[in-house]
Amino acid sequence: MSSTALSLPYAYSRTNRAFSIFLRETRFEFVRAMRTKAFSLSVIGFPVMFYLLFGVMNRGGTVHGQIVAKYLVASYAAFGVVGSALFGIGVGLAGERVSGWLELKRASPMPPLAYLAAKCVSAVAFGLIIASILCLVGIVAAGVHLSALEYLGICGMSVIGGVPFACMGLLLAMLLPANSAPGIVNLIYLPMSYCSGLWMPISLLPKWLQHAAPWLPTYHLAQLMLRVIGYAPSVDTMRHIIALLGFAMLFLGCAWIAFARSEADA
Amino acid sequence: MNAVLEPIDTAPNQASPQAKCTAASLRVVTKRYGNGVVALDRVSLELRSGEIVALLGPNGAGKSTAVKLMMGLTSPTEGEVRVFGGDPRFAGNRLRTGVMLQVGRAPEMLRVREHIEIMRGYYPRPLLLNEIVSAAGLEGIEQRMFGQLSGGQKQRVLFALALAGDPDLIFLDEPTVGLDIEARRRMWAEIRLLRSRGKTVLLTTHYLEEADALADRIIVLNKGRMICEGSPQEVRATAAVQSGSSERHESRSGLQSVKLLSFQTKLPREQILNLAGVQKAEASGSNFTVTTSAPESTLRELLALDLELRGLDVRSPALEDAFLTLTTRQ
Numbered sequence: 001m002s003s004t005a006l007s008l009p010y011a012y013s014r015t016n017r018a019f020s021i022f023l024r025e026t027r028f029e030f031v032r033a034m035r036t037k038a039f040s041l042s043v044i045g046f047p048v049m050f051y052l053l054f055g056v057m058n059r060g061g062t063v064h065g066q067i068v069a070k071y072l073v074a075s076y077a078a079f080g081v082v083g084s085a086l087f088g089i090g091v092g093l094a095g096e097r098v099s100g101w102l103e104l105k106r107a108s109p110m111p112p113l114a115y116l117a118a119k120c121v122s123a124v125a126f127g128l129i130i131a132s133i134l135c136l137v138g139i140v141a142a143g144v145h146l147s148a149l150e151y152l153g154i155c156g157m158s159v160i161g162g163v164p165f166a167c168m169g170l171l172l173a174m175l176l177p178a179n180s181a182p183g184i185v186n187l188i189y190l191p192m193s194y195c196s197g198l199w200m201p202i203s204l205l206p207k208w209l210q211h212a213a214p215w216l217p218t219y220h221l222a223q224l225m226l227r228v229i230g231y232a233p234s235v236d237t238m239r240h241i242i243a244l245l246g247f248a249m250l251f252l253g254c255a256w257i258a259f260a261r262s263e264a265d266a
Numbered sequence: 267m268n269a270v271l272e273p274i275d276t277a278p279n280q281a282s283p284q285a286k287c288t289a290a291s292l293r294v295v296t297k298r299y300g301n302g303v304v305a306l307d308r309v310s311l312e313l314r315s316g317e318i319v320a321l322l323g324p325n326g327a328g329k330s331t332a333v334k335l336m337m338g339l340t341s342p343t344e345g346e347v348r349v350f351g352g353d354p355r356f357a358g359n360r361l362r363t364g365v366m367l368q369v370g371r372a373p374e375m376l377r378v379r380e381h382i383e384i385m386r387g388y389y390p391r392p393l394l395l396n397e398i399v400s401a402a403g404l405e406g407i408e409q410r411m412f413g414q415l416s417g418g419q420k421q422r423v424l425f426a427l428a429l430a431g432d433p434d435l436i437f438l439d440e441p442t443v444g445l446d447i448e449a450r451r452r453m454w455a456e457i458r459l460l461r462s463r464g465k466t467v468l469l470t471t472h473y474l475e476e477a478d479a480l481a482d483r484i485i486v487l488n489k490g491r492m493i494c495e496g497s498p499q500e501v502r503a504t505a506a507v508q509s510g511s512s513e514r515h516e517s518r519s520g521l522q523s524v525k526l527l528s529f530q531t532k533l534p535r536e537q538i539l540n541l542a543g544v545q546k547a548e549a550s551g552s553n554f555t556v557t558t559s560a561p562e563s564t565l566r567e568l569l570a571l572d573l574e575l576r577g578l579d580v581r582s583p584a585l586e587d588a589f590l591t592l593t594t595r596q
Binding site for chain 1 (some may be wrong): 411
């Protein structure tokens with residue numbers, strides 16, 4: 001009965017099928033992440049809470065002519081998308097790798113790219129939710145003036161920023177043991193964010209930290225976010241994009257090497 | 267539950283011409299890990315279309331390495347692995363295989379139905395959702411989150427995932443671990459049904475009873491080597507021959523009649539070891555278990571020596587005994 005009931009045209013195009021697999025995978029990845037309260041509440045909650053503490057409490061404050069509450073909308077949007085990529089992909093995939101679930105997936109006919117892309121898109125979706133909440137809170141509670149174009153720019157940067165940090169998440173997933181992954185990711189994520197000026201205007205940080213910041217991928221994403229609201233010089237835009245691209249390639253390359261080594265020893 | 271997976275009318279006809287076709291094979295495969303451990307040592311084996319093969323062996327025997335090689339999850343150090351005549355990594359081959367692995371944790375916040383739907387989506391011609399649900403005995407829990415299921419239910423969901431795509435070749439790694447007797451027998455029935463539909467099944471198991479009940483062929487592995495291969499009856503016979511191999515003067519046919527005797531006696535162990543045909547005698551108090559290659563002679567002498575002997579039981583070595591004999595000799 002099964003063969004007759006399901007006589008779909010076999011030649012139903014391969015790319016079509018891969019795309020529908022990708023869509024289904026993305027939908028369920030997002031649903032799963034949303035249902036996992038430990039993930040969704042903290043990944044959305046932390047940037048918003050920090051913004052309430054440092055942004056809303058500082059409403060009206062300025063640093064070098066920049067409105068702190070507006071600066072922080074952009075920087076916490078970056079903080080949010082980086083968090084959802086590192087936790088969603090890094091911690092999530094590390095758990096799936098160690099539990100053997102990833103092995104089952106790999107032994108199935110699942111297209112690996114569809115799987116990774118689904119995780120990436122889900123992380124970006126969380127980034128967009130966070131950015132939208134931050135913009136709303138900024139406008140309503142901190143009196144920030146934000147044009148529609150600026151809002152769209154922040155969303156666009158959340159999408160672009162998702163890619164290099166998805167690659168970083170992938171690398172962490174390959175390297176970290178599952179049970180200590182959340183702790184280690186926090187140890188990387190929080191200091192990296194602080195040093196890149198995501199928590200407070202970077203001009204308030206010590207001079208030496210400001211010089212070291214360009215070595216961090218989060219710095220470049222923050223600068224791109226700030227560029228959208230006119231708080232960073234436009235001449236450097238290309239430099240930041242290239243830097244993020246470079247970091248993405250570096251993370252992806254290292255993740256690939258780590259994966260190949262683990263497979264040889266599987 | 268059997269109704270929905272009833273053999274398709276055409277299945278036997280499709281299966282018979284390829285009855286002797288090879289579904290998957292290892293050819294002189296050696297797998298050495300980075301840390302120097304040799305998981306498989308020049309192993310050759312073959313899965314023929316439409317048969318159930320059980321891979322049996324203690325922990326560290328190389329069972330899961332053999333399965334992983336055939337699933338294309340790792341590559342051999344030496345030798346060749348073939349699935350449907352091609353590389354197991356080839357995506358087209360994966361569309362014809364289904365896999366059940368021991369998984370510590372599957373994504374817990376997805377419903378059973380959602381898990382099955384995702385897996386169905388990977389295959390061009392999957393089974394219907396309700397066919398899968400009833401084949402794996404998941405009626406009534408389709409809407410539950412995976413994380414809320416009991417161990418046995420989780421196991422059945424993983425079994426469902428292996429069936430979802432209606433694959434030709436199915437790998438089952440310890441499929442009935444954690445199942446109660448009823449659920450285990452139900453899964454056995456499903457596995458037999460797969461064979462009747464022309465599917466090839468490779469299962470690894472610790473349960474000898476399971477291999478005995480299900481398998482057309484048993485392959486015993488120990489420390490990376492293949493010790494023996496054959497039908498459950500043949501494996502038992504091989505074990506009997508091997509356990510008697512110290513008695514070289516015995517004829518081969520005589521060795522086939524190895525029996526286990528258990529009884530209660532006051533005779534000392536030394537005296538029993540000296541009886542005709544006795545190869546091994548284990549004593550706990552006055553209870554003895556004796557392995558003999560000439561049961562009639564042993565019994566005649568034994569009964570003459572001890573007129574008060576009680577609780578006599580004569581039986582053929584079970585697969586379990588064969589298994590122990592085979593794996594401890596190495």
